[in-house]
Amino acid sequence: MSEDIPKDAKGAAAKGARPGSAREEAAGAGFPTVASGAPDAPTHIRLYGTVADSIVDGPGLRYAVFVQGCSHGCPGCHNPESHPAEGGTLTAIDALVADIRANGLVHDVTLSGGDPFEQPEACAEVARRLKAAGYGLWAYTGYRYEDLLRQADLAEAAPAVAPSADAEDAAGIAGSADAASKAPGGASPDQAAIRRAAAVRSLLDTVDVLVDGPFVESLKSLGLKWRGSSNQRLIDLAATRAAGQVVEWRPPAFSLEKPSNW
Numbered sequence: 001m002s003e004d005i006p007k008d009a010k011g012a013a014a015k016g017a018r019p020g021s022a023r024e025e026a027a028g029a030g031f032p033t034v035a036s037g038a039p040d041a042p043t044h045i046r047l048y049g050t051v052a053d054s055i056v057d058g059p060g061l062r063y064a065v066f067v068q069g070c071s072h073g074c075p076g077c078h079n080p081e082s083h084p085a086e087g088g089t090l091t092a093i094d095a096l097v098a099d100i101r102a103n104g105l106v107h108d109v110t111l112s113g114g115d116p117f118e119q120p121e122a123c124a125e126v127a128r129r130l131k132a133a134g135y136g137l138w139a140y141t142g143y144r145y146e147d148l149l150r151q152a153d154l155a156e157a158a159p160a161v162a163p164s165a166d167a168e169d170a171a172g173i174a175g176s177a178d179a180a181s182k183a184p185g186g187a188s189p190d191q192a193a194i195r196r197a198a199a200v201r202s203l204l205d206t207v208d209v210l211v212d213g214p215f216v217e218s219l220k221s222l223g224l225k226w227r228g229s230s231n232q233r234l235i236d237l238a239a240t241r242a243a244g245q246v247v248e249w250r251p252p253a254f255s256l257e258k259p260s261n262w
């Protein structure tokens, strides 16, 4: 187990990864990081790999973060090595964020996997820091949005268990990305579940576009953009919150019409 960006990331994850650079930056090479939001915020995330220059995980040039761990088991999944929760590489969040911020060409980040919502505390912390630094964020999940909302509601159902941090800091409440039984500070499994729920809420509140639902092989189409099967939705989370119902994301309109003063 090391704290580097994986040196031997497999498949797509190997493209563009820059072994070593993250550790150098995190070690104090003068590269600024965005401060953690809570004293007990998660410090590490378990990664399958990273791609520093992805053009397939959302619009434009993006830094893709593939987290380790996914329980959905979709037949036909392209990343089965990312499924074991204990696999991958335990990586310092400071190092990951520094590596992203060192890339001057990238202004958008995609959290994929694996399933980011199976490491909600760590992913919420990464997302919170990146959003504070001005990055656009997409996330892929095998869960449906409605199911994630039900998970998140658990946090509001028992607010007394959560520490006094405000909603934004809820991303960093729990210190474990692995399991309720590893909750910090002696938290009971119920407390850990509530903290995970708070992290799910934070992640949903921070990400711009959520691509939701499992990959369904019978609904696969190569004509689909940024999703593998037609059951998956590209959800505009801010518009969805405002409307109170799912609003699908649409790319900004782009016109090549000649300006009127030409």
Ligand code: SF4
Binding pocket: 070, 071, 072, 073, 074, 077, 078, 079, 080, 082, 113, 114, 115, 141, 142, 213, 214, 215
């Ligand atoms: S949710 Fe994604 S990573 Fe997980 S099994 Fe399904 S396709 Fe694979």
